[in-house]
Amino acid sequence: MKLLSCIAYGFFLAGIITLTGCENDLKDVEQVSSRKLNIPVDKSTGVVLIYSDSAIVKAKLITPELLHFKIAKPYYEMKKGVMVIFFDAKQNETNRIKADYAIQRENEKLIELKKNVVATTVKGETFKSDELIWDQTKKRFYSNKLVSITSKGNILYGTSFWANENFSYYEITQSTGDLSLTEKQGF
Numbered sequence: 001m002k003l004l005s006c007i008a009y010g011f012f013l014a015g016i017i018t019l020t021g022c023e024n025d026l027k028d029v030e031q032v033s034s035r036k037l038n039i040p041v042d043k044s045t046g047v048v049l050i051y052s053d054s055a056i057v058k059a060k061l062i063t064p065e066l067l068h069f070k071i072a073k074p075y076y077e078m079k080k081g082v083m084v085i086f087f088d089a090k091q092n093e094t095n096r097i098k099a100d101y102a103i104q105r106e107n108e109k110l111i112e113l114k115k116n117v118v119a120t121t122v123k124g125e126t127f128k129s130d131e132l133i134w135d136q137t138k139k140r141f142y143s144n145k146l147v148s149i150t151s152k153g154n155i156l157y158g159t160s161f162w163a164n165e166n167f168s169y170y171e172i173t174q175s176t177g178d179l180s181l182t183e184k185q186g187f
Contacts, residue, residue, distance in 0.1 A: 040070040060085045063102070078102040082113065084134075086166060094166045095121040097132065109136040117143075121167045125151040139165040147172065154178065 047066040051059040062085070063078040082102040086094045100115035111134040119127040119141070129147040134140075142162035149156045149172065156175050163170035 042068040042070070044068070056089060057087055057091060059087065074106045076104040076106070084111075084113075088166070093122060095119060097134075099132070110134065111136070119167065123151070125149060125167065127161075127163070127167065127170075141165070141167070 044066045045064060047061075047063050049061040049066075050057055051061070061082060063080065063082045065078065065080045067077045067079070069075050069077065079101060081098070081100050083096060083098045085096045088094050097113060097117065097119040099113035099117040102111055102113045104111045113132040113134070115130060117127075117129050117132040119132065127147060127149050129143045129145050131143050131145040133142050135142065140162055141164075142160070144160045147158050147161045149158075149161075149170070155178050156172055158172035158176075159174040161170055161172040
């Protein structure tokens, strides 16, 4: 009988310790969850941004929603998609890019376009990838993800690529594809 009462007393003490431990943890959780994370962010809707150089419009960025995070390393985020239209010196459209998501890191001068990225040129070429990075300093695009390039019935696939800002010149890595060459273009 003594053994049974010692066991019962042991379970009783263990139960009280467990309940006390849970109560303290629960209070800590409530304190942590009641704190709000304050990140300075500006939200704009229906945004059109113009990029210019020496008073000449180079590109126009259009997004339904733009979030500007004002933190130590500030950045802009476009979660609802983006379209960028590029222009030549005579203000003629040279290419356009659409993506489901984009982020621009202010200090790095990079815009990362992600998810269903499609770039089209006035020459009829279409570049598709899950990622396209626009390096504003080097004035070029690149991707380290799979890419497909379609032009005049030809389709090229590659593991990565880079292109100048107007896509008039590009290089593709480990390319494969279907090419239709005329006798004049042949080997």
